[in-house]
Amino acid sequence: MVSVMPCTAKKYEIQRNDDMKSSGYQDVDVSITTRELARMIKQAGIDMQSIPEEQPDHILGAYSGAGTIFGATGGVMEAAIRTALKLVTGTTPPRVDFEVTRGLKGVKEGVLEVAGKQVRIAVAHGLGNVEYVINKVREAKQKGLPPPWHFxxxxxxxxxxxxxxGQPYGVTDELRIARAKGLYQEDVAGLWRCSHDNPYIQKLYDEYLxxxxxEKSHHLLHTHYTPRPKYQR
Ligand code: SF4
Incomplete structure (x- = not known):
């Protein structure tokens, strides 16, 4: 199993501890970054433009737009909201686009109406912006107030x-915006926009999880975190 990731942290995560070895063996054998894959493609002299398009293999090749937008800040939340709306209301959500979660603002805050309830959300990206969110949560706790956000x-x-x-070097906000735009276009163009509409995900739950x-999905799809010291040179 080889994963291609935008992330260098995955190299560490694949061998992290037994929580990442749900089958009893290391789940992912090798993790390479997108930058490394691009370099390998160039070194092998492969001209991507001249290769005919193919459909990905099943089963893991089938994906929804909800999965695609995970790559942009706010995408995980937007994907989760799409499915939460369906699970809570029992009906297909009237809309699946949530602009409040999109864009490069450091902390995006908003209120969503879910089945008559006001759900307060916050999206932070870049660890510097996380401090603001953590401080707000701590502050509310100290004052005995409800947390400022539900999600x-x-x-x-x-x-x-x-x-x-792990992405190609030299990223700028302009590039971040362009890459996110590409993901949102893919999302709209795909067959399914919500995770729960992906027939392979449905099959996975029906037949296995x-x-x-x-209990099984919790065991196989969740992990635990423990404090670890900062990297020492
Ligand atoms: S946001 Fe950065 S650290 Fe987190 S999964 Fe993506 S690439 Fe890795």
């Missing part, structure tokens, strides 16, 4: 994975 998304890299540490948050 918070944090992405370590500015712009999210489109500006990840049971249901979202089942």
């Amino acid at each position: 918070i998304e944090v992405m370590a890299c500015p712009g999210g994975c489109v500006g990840g540490g 049971g249901k979202p948050l089942s």
